[in-house]
Amino acid sequence: xxxxxxxxxxxxxxxxxxxxxxxxxxxxxxxxxxxxxxxxxxxxxxxxxxxxxxxxxxxxxxxxxxxxxxxxxxxxxxxxxxxxxxxxxxxxxxxxxxxxxxxxxxxxxxxxxxxxxxxxxxxxxxxxxxxxxxxxxxxxxxxxxxxxxxxxxxxxxxxxxxxxxxxxxxxxxxxxxxxxx
Numbered sequence: 001x002x003x004x005x006x007x008x009x010x011x012x013x014x015x016x017x018x019x020x021x022x023x024x025x026x027x028x029x030x031x032x033x034x035x036x037x038x039x040x041x042x043x044x045x046x047x048x049x050x051x052x053x054x055x056x057x058x059x060x061x062x063x064x065x066x067x068x069x070x071x072x073x074x075x076x077x078x079x080x081x082x083x084x085x086x087x088x089x090x091x092x093x094x095x096x097x098x099x100x101x102x103x104x105x106x107x108x109x110x111x112x113x114x115x116x117x118x119x120x121x122x123x124x125x126x127x128x129x130x131x132x133x134x135x136x137x138x139x140x141x142x143x144x145x146x147x148x149x150x151x152x153x154x155x156x157x158x159x160x161x162x163x164x165x166x167x168x169x170x171x172x173x174x175x176x177x178x179x180x181x
Contacts, residue, residue, distance in 0.1 A: 007056075032057055034054075085116040
């Protein structure tokens with residue numbers, strides 16, 4: 001499988017990850033500058049081409065990049081990395097649910113700061129109690145993800161190639177909620 005290329009706007013703002021074929025087409029059309037390449041070669045009858053790793057558009061394109069991450073079940077799961085925030089284990093999606101840390105009947109809200117990923121057994125055990133009432137401790141305090149998390153979701157890649165890091169970082173551990181102090 002061939003790797004994707006990071007497409008940057010003319011302003012060096014990351015736009016998306018694109019397939020190697022689309023990246024080569026943009027190179028051949030003269031619409032992009034190649035900033036970095038992979039070691040991999042693509043062979044044509046007359047020539048060999050190195051696959052582009054990072055390309056930058058020559059003309060600026062207006063984008064409607066949303067800096068706020070949409071509140072959704074999938075984004076909560078992604079923020080928590082599909083790990084139950086009470087038992088610390090990664091579970092298949094079908095064994096996960098969402099939990100209000102502070103139950104709604106005790107004034108808990110349905111927002112980024114009160115919802116965590118939870119496995120079904122832990123959710124049943126916790127019920128409508130506070131985590132401390134049954135000896136549960138959160139792995140991480142729930143929080144709204146940063147815009148870097150949204151960028152990682154937009155790119156659609158789990159492992160960022162080393163050649164992209166100069167254009168994406170300081171993303172740090174994108175999507176991670178702040179640790180308890």
